[in-house]
Amino acid sequence: MKEENVIISKGLTKRFGGFTAVDAITFEVKKGEIFGFLGANGAGKTTAMKMLIGISNPTGGEAMVAGFDVHTQQDAIKKNIGYMSQKFALYDDLTVAENITFYGGIYGLSRKQIREKRTKLIETLGLGEIAHQLVGSLPLGWKQKLAFSVAMLHDPQIVFLDEPTGGVDPITRRQFWEMIYKAADEDTTIFVTTHYMDEAEYCHRVSIMVAGKIEALDTPKKLKEQFEVSSMNDVFLRLARNIE
Amino acid sequence: MKVIGYIIQKEFKQIFRNKGMLPIIFVLPLLQLLILSNAATYEVKNILFAYIDEDRSASSRELIEKFNASEYFDVKASYVNYKQASEAMLKGEVSVLLHIPQDFERNLVRYKKTDLSITIDAIDGAAAGVESGYINQIIQGFNKKIRLELLSFSNGNSKPVRIETIPSFWYNTTLDYKTFMVPGILVLLVTMITLFLSGMNIVREKEIGTLEQINVTPIRKGEFIIGKLFPFWVIGMGLLTIGLILAKLIFNTPMLGSIGLLYFYTSFYLLVILGMGLLISNYTDTQQQAMFIAWFFVVIFILMSGLFTPIESMPKWAQWFTELNPIKYFVEVVRMVMLKGAGFTDILPQLIKTLAYAFVLNVLAVWSYKKVS
Numbered sequence: 001m002k003e004e005n006v007i008i009s010k011g012l013t014k015r016f017g018g019f020t021a022v023d024a025i026t027f028e029v030k031k032g033e034i035f036g037f038l039g040a041n042g043a044g045k046t047t048a049m050k051m052l053i054g055i056s057n058p059t060g061g062e063a064m065v066a067g068f069d070v071h072t073q074q075d076a077i078k079k080n081i082g083y084m085s086q087k088f089a090l091y092d093d094l095t096v097a098e099n100i101t102f103y104g105g106i107y108g109l110s111r112k113q114i115r116e117k118r119t120k121l122i123e124t125l126g127l128g129e130i131a132h133q134l135v136g137s138l139p140l141g142w143k144q145k146l147a148f149s150v151a152m153l154h155d156p157q158i159v160f161l162d163e164p165t166g167g168v169d170p171i172t173r174r175q176f177w178e179m180i181y182k183a184a185d186e187d188t189t190i191f192v193t194t195h196y197m198d199e200a201e202y203c204h205r206v207s208i209m210v211a212g213k214i215e216a217l218d219t220p221k222k223l224k225e226q227f228e229v230s231s232m233n234d235v236f237l238r239l240a241r242n243i244e
Numbered sequence: 245m246k247v248i249g250y251i252i253q254k255e256f257k258q259i260f261r262n263k264g265m266l267p268i269i270f271v272l273p274l275l276q277l278l279i280l281s282n283a284a285t286y287e288v289k290n291i292l293f294a295y296i297d298e299d300r301s302a303s304s305r306e307l308i309e310k311f312n313a314s315e316y317f318d319v320k321a322s323y324v325n326y327k328q329a330s331e332a333m334l335k336g337e338v339s340v341l342l343h344i345p346q347d348f349e350r351n352l353v354r355y356k357k358t359d360l361s362i363t364i365d366a367i368d369g370a371a372a373g374v375e376s377g378y379i380n381q382i383i384q385g386f387n388k389k390i391r392l393e394l395l396s397f398s399n400g401n402s403k404p405v406r407i408e409t410i411p412s413f414w415y416n417t418t419l420d421y422k423t424f425m426v427p428g429i430l431v432l433l434v435t436m437i438t439l440f441l442s443g444m445n446i447v448r449e450k451e452i453g454t455l456e457q458i459n460v461t462p463i464r465k466g467e468f469i470i471g472k473l474f475p476f477w478v479i480g481m482g483l484l485t486i487g488l489i490l491a492k493l494i495f496n497t498p499m500l501g502s503i504g505l506l507y508f509y510t511s512f513y514l515l516v517i518l519g520m521g522l523l524i525s526n527y528t529d530t531q532q533q534a535m536f537i538a539w540f541f542v543v544i545f546i547l548m549s550g551l552f553t554p555i556e557s558m559p560k561w562a563q564w565f566t567e568l569n570p571i572k573y574f575v576e577v578v579r580m581v582m583l584k585g586a587g588f589t590d591i592l593p594q595l596i597k598t599l600a601y602a603f604v605l606n607v608l609a610v611w612s613y614k615k616v617s
Contacts, residue, residue, distance in 0.1 A: 105250025
């Protein structure tokens with residue numbers, strides 16, 4: 001992890017009519033950091049993330065992602081980030097290899113680069129035998145690992161993961177986090193939302209959103225000390241309950 | 245440009261891998277052309293004919309025999325009174341009733357003049373008009389013959405002088421209905437399949453969630469749209485080709501004009517349809533919604549295209565409305581080029597309107613396609 005900030009948000013806000021979904025959130029994320037973005041359902045995580053990845057226009061505030069402004073340079077942001085959502089976003093009716101080729105292609109990689117990445121990726125994920133099977137026929141855990149690798153295909157500075165391990169078995173979740181750590185070691189910043197509090201413990205720093213605001217932001221260790229509890233689960237419950 | 249190539253490649257793979265879609269693309273149009281071209285006809289045949297003959301003379305029988313001999317009339321029954329006959333018409337058993345009064349022959353011989361009554365079931369006004377025309381023809385034929393007989397009776401000096409009109413039917417000399425319908429049905433199938441496929445395509449990516457993934461990539465929306473729609477443009481042209489081959493092989497439809505011109509026009513026409521499909525998918529969230537909206541427009545456009553009913557007989561406001569109907573232009577162009585052998589300058593007005601339409605729709609569609617919400 002380095003001192004350089006790759007995400008800087010200052011008072012970022014999104015309103016839908018009279019409802020404020022994201023209420024002036026301010027935080028920074030460092031290069032190579034694994035940043036956990038927590039919050040209950042409906043707390044505004046997904047809306048905040050959509051503004052950061054450039055598919056939703058902020059109503060107010062400022063944010064820089066990978067050095068570009070979320071108001072005016074959304075296309076530049078998109079070149080420098082990867083994104084993987086809870087909804088599985090590869091094409092079920094294309095094969096593993098075809099999905100890799102397609103996403104490599106639309107990120108503008110050259111034919112040679114795509115070929116190299118494809119070979120390497122299929123090898124690392126151990127998908128050699130099923131590279132020419134339709135993605136729809138793969139188990140969910142494999143699909144999610146593949147989706148993560150595809151989101152990393154163009155070597156982005158930051159990868160946004162929106163509940164990447166939902167519905168995945170513990171072993172696969174473990175393997176998934178190993179992939180995340182490996183990416184972070186190579187200086188890729190990871191911005192991840194999750195509902196699994198054991199996963200929150202794996203993060204370098206964690207923010208917890210409640211009703212559109214960031215109510216807590218620190219390392220898991222310090223948060224536990226601050227709230228005088230033994231697990232992130234209790235930190236989360238403490239904060240979520242306060243608001244009720 | 246390279247990016248577009250990757251999208252096109254992906255689209256084609258998906259289309260040809262979709263086992264439910266392929267028959268829709270290639271078998272349905274074929275059936276459409278075969279069934280509709282044979283069934284959708286305005287020729288009025290097998291008219292249910294009945295008569296009341298109160299005269300029972302040689303002349304009345306001769307007149308009835310003329311109807312019997314005609315291929316258009318199917319003599320169903322004879323009734324003794326009008327009440328019986330009108331009941332039969334109410335039930336739909338009879339659609340044309342000839343009433344020959346008593347003294348039909350006597351008046352004819354004595355006064356050279358007689359009365360007949362014809363009753364036509366006019367629920368379908370157009371058919372009734374056609375039937376009335378046939379009846380007139382038969383009665384006139386009968387008249388002419390009777391007159392000759394009567395004249396030869398009285399004095400042989402003065403020969404009847406008659407002016408006869410011999411119509412010459414242009415462009416479709418045998419008045420073959422299929423010649424008229426096949427090019428129209430061709431338009432229909434190219435339009436429908438292309439609109440439905442393109443309308444549902446982008447919505448489908450919305451439904452399965454891949455569109456969000458696409459929106460997070462730096463792809464330009466113009467590239468994405470061209471890549472998505474180009475395969476359907478190709479399919480549209482393919483459908484035209486299949487349709488033309490069938491029209492020639494099965495219906496022997498004349499192809500007087502240049503096929504190249506037809507393809508040239510169609511290549512722009514398809515832009516209108518694709519733009520429309522894209523516009524529909526931008527404003528819908530599910531394939532179901534998209535399908536309903538596309539269907540709504542297709543039905544209106546087809547019924548107001550001049551394919552089945554002539555535009556000239558529509559009310560003025562409706563005629564004005566048909567100016568906004570792209571199918572109308574395509575129907576006109578296909579009929580003009582195939583049946584009349586029209587050239588480039590003949591179809592220029594339609595071409596210009598189609599181009600303008602394509603431009604407006606596509607600008608709207610591209611503008612309303614939002615990568616950012």
